[in-house]
Amino acid sequence: MAEFFALLGNTWDVVRFPLGGAACLLGAILCIIGTIGVLRFPDFYTRVHAASITDTSGAGLVLLGMALMAPHWIIVVKVFCIIGFLLLTCATSSHALVNAAHTAGLQPKIGPMARSGHEEDEEDEH
Amino acid sequence: MAYLLGIFFAIFAFWMGNSGHYKPLMLGFAAISFVITLFLCARLKIIDREGAPYVRLFGWLAYYPWLTWEVVKSNWVIIKACLRAELDINPSLVKLKTICKTDLAKVTFANSITMTPGTVTVEIEGDKLLVHGLYEANTQPEAFEEMDRRCARAADPVEKRA
Numbered sequence: 001m002a003e004f005f006a007l008l009g010n011t012w013d014v015v016r017f018p019l020g021g022a023a024c025l026l027g028a029i030l031c032i033i034g035t036i037g038v039l040r041f042p043d044f045y046t047r048v049h050a051a052s053i054t055d056t057s058g059a060g061l062v063l064l065g066m067a068l069m070a071p072h073w074i075i076v077v078k079v080f081c082i083i084g085f086l087l088l089t090c091a092t093s094s095h096a097l098v099n100a101a102h103t104a105g106l107q108p109k110i111g112p113m114a115r116s117g118h119e120e121d122e123e124d125e126h
Numbered sequence: 127m128a129y130l131l132g133i134f135f136a137i138f139a140f141w142m143g144n145s146g147h148y149k150p151l152m153l154g155f156a157a158i159s160f161v162i163t164l165f166l167c168a169r170l171k172i173i174d175r176e177g178a179p180y181v182r183l184f185g186w187l188a189y190y191p192w193l194t195w196e197v198v199k200s201n202w203v204i205i206k207a208c209l210r211a212e213l214d215i216n217p218s219l220v221k222l223k224t225i226c227k228t229d230l231a232k233v234t235f236a237n238s239i240t241m242t243p244g245t246v247t248v249e250i251e252g253d254k255l256l257v258h259g260l261y262e263a264n265t266q267p268e269a270f271e272e273m274d275r276r277c278a279r280a281a282d283p284v285e286k287r288a
Contacts, residue, residue: 030205037208045246046217049260050208052243057201077143091240095247098258102248108258112216 020068027061034058044101045108048094055090059083130164132178137163176230185280189234192276197242200264204243207260218262219248222255224274231281238273 030053037050060083067079141156167173175181207215226232236247239257244264249256259265 030201033205033208037204040208040213041215042213043217045258046215046260048246049204049244052241052246053201053204053208056197056241056243072146074143074146081140081144087241088237091237095236095240098246098248102256108217108219110217110219113213 016068020065023061023065023068025065027058027063027065030054030061031058042113043109044106045098048098052090052094055094056087059086059090129173129175129178132180133167133173134160134164136178179230181283182230182281189276189280193238193241193273196238196273200242200244203264204260207244215260216262218259218265220257220259220265220267222257222267222270222274224253224255224277226253226274226278227282231277234281235274235277238277239270 034050034052034054037053038047041047041050063079063083063086067076067083070076070079137160141159145152145156164173167177207213224232224235226235232250232253236250236255239245239247239255244260246258247255248258257265257270
């Protein structure tokens with residue numbers, strides 16, 4: 001049984017680096033996707049939704065990858081503290097932004113938007 | 127006294143998890159900083175039910191895994207919305223009525239809505255929330271009923287539940 005656990009530990013030590021690297025890479029890709037969304041969406045309120053991808057899954061996966069590759073358990077504890085505080089404060093900060101915009105009287109665009117981003121650019125140019 | 131012990135245990139675990147130094151000198155500094163922190167907590171008058179929320183720990187342990195799964199699911203929807211060649215978003219504002227009674231439960235509910243990509247809480251007034259959503263179909267009041275119920279179960283004390 002002890003041998004089995006030793007083997008499990010060795011396997012985990014080999015596997016956790018590729019896993020952590022993959023999680024970091026996926027998180028970075030999600031951050032880029034969130035940025036694409038911020039650039040494409042039409043108004044302030046919808047852009048906040050795109051930014052929340054970067055906040056939750058992007059940053060979460062990057063930090064999870066760091067926790068998997070951490071050399072010591074102390075760093076895992078710290079990374080999980082960061083994840084917890086980040087998840088709590090990101091939601092609060094986007095709520096503060098949106099609430100400030102609403103209080104200042106910014107009207108959201110409501111209703112279906114089927115135009116592609118390309119056509120919108122052309123309209124702006126003319 | 128139980129609340130004081132609860133806060134002491136929390137900052138003790140936080141210090142032990144973050145420092146990594148267990149020499150007598152460092153532990154002495156830790157003890158001094160515990161005393162100062164507890165004194166500041168007492169001065170701020172936050173040694174109470176909300177300061178040491180151990181009663182709700184099990185409720186939250188049940189709630190957060192479910193919320194994580196919800197966040198993952200709605201992330202997928204928003205990622206598809208970001209990358210689609212034609213923007214097909216349909217933003218809408220809705221007013222919700224929550225069954226949460228205490229401030230803590232309302233904050234948990236509003237924060238969960240904001241944390242889920244695709245929906246943002248714009249305003250809370252009394253027990254009514256103004257929510258902005260990216261897709262009208264996902265922002266109907268029925269879509270939030272389960273989250274509302276689970277928040278009330280996780281954060282409201284038993285005697286105040288509807």
